[in-house]
Amino acid sequence: MHTASQATVTFQLIRNATIKLSYPGATFLVDPMLAPKDACPGFAGTYNSHLRYPLVELPLALDEILQADAVIVTHTHADHWDAAARAMIPKRMPVFAQDGHDAAAIRKDGFLDVRVFDDGAAFAGTQLVRTRGQHGTDGMMAVPALAERMGRVSGVIFVHPGCPTVYVAGDTVWTGEVEQAIVRHRPDVIVLNTGYARVLGMDGAIIMGKEDLERAHRLAPQATVIGIHMEAVNHGMQTRRELREFIALQGLDATRVLVPEDGASCSFQR
């Protein structure tokens, strides 16, 4: 996938939360997890930790996936920034980190051009606005060890004059800040991690689920809402099939609520 033509934004799901967004002037690779199937033991203390992840292979050749101009890492959990990404992404590629802590870790892996988008950033004419997230329920955040493990997370709003605005919410549950981001920035495209990943012993999930997809659609019916981060890691409890059944059952507009397969892409114009 190459840089999109003027005023068009192309979204492509690679796998899990790994996506490409091609704005005029630059293609962004977001949250790269590039390991082959079964590379890692399941996340300890989560559902289905007996399964190795990634559950599936990458849908495209790595060379094609790596055709990008900059990388954005919403947070450094291993299903968003893995050993394979650290090893295979060229060290001179610009990498945007959510804060100085993550930037330092990425630099330590040899990356030579690491930038921070905490207070916003710009690349090739596209503004990157950081949004906040909460990587688990309030109940989870009340358990210090769990809150620390989940850590700080971010979303990104991509703003480019004349182009659709895209909001990539990142690993977060539904919060007031997610709502505010949608209301304030009026994104044309909203990308939500709806895999409903769960940790053992806690109610709820550490990312969104099907109800959140509906919430976003009700809040921004003019936008296209895309659910990703499914069927790739051991602790994801929400399948695409269930999500599509839910969309049909709730009578949601299936042209506005998308559940793409790995490798699928979709172009948007304003």
Added chain:
Amino acid sequence: MHTASQATVTFQLIRNATIKLSYPGATFLVDPMLAPKDACPGFAGTYNSHLRYPLVELPLALDEILQADAVIVTHTHADHWDAAARAMIPKRMPVFAQDGHDAAAIRKDGFLDVRVFDDGAAFAGTQLVRTRGQHGTDGMMAVPALAERMGRVSGVIFVHPGCPTVYVAGDTVWTGEVEQAIVRHRPDVIVLNTGYARVLGMDGAIIMGKEDLERAHRLAPQATVIGIHMEAVNHGMQTRRELREFIALQGLDATRVLVPEDGASCSFQR
């Protein structure tokens, strides 16, 4: 490159010491260094350490390179078994290590099927015979810190009934054991690392050079001798061009002494 047809062995140089050998029944990927160009700072204390390595990109798509049935790691120096290889090679791929020490390190990286070829091994009808090497001159080996850094190294002789025998000498200088391996096993193909990599402050090199290519050819004029491990790491002092000029100057049989480009392959029959 797929598994070769009966009685044919296909050799392919990927880059540096990374090669593929396709025997009937199995393709072996040897000494995978899979990082993109410039991924790592030059080796400290070696020539041209200001240069990042690999000096060049891989010549083929990674997916194609990874089409193999087993991996052989002659030793675990970073230009033979790198972070990219550790991250990108499927964790269920059989990996052959020279000894228990290397096997433990490879298992620690998550590989699930690590085998040792110290006392020989077999895979899909091909015998793997370990040969010894010396990763530097006698003068270097007399310096304990340097000897330890260079470490234990191996070569492999591939023996398959009806097929050409291939001797991959690995990272070694010319020694009596290299000579013995050639005399005893009478390989049809001899692969030598002739990049003449050098460390600072020491005479000679830590791997072979052009004279060693000639030595092998004189010792086994019936064999095809192939020089690799050139123009990919910072401290290699021997270029392909110089090697080819040397071959011409010495009047060596250019059909028996090959200096392949990255990605080039060559098939052999008995």
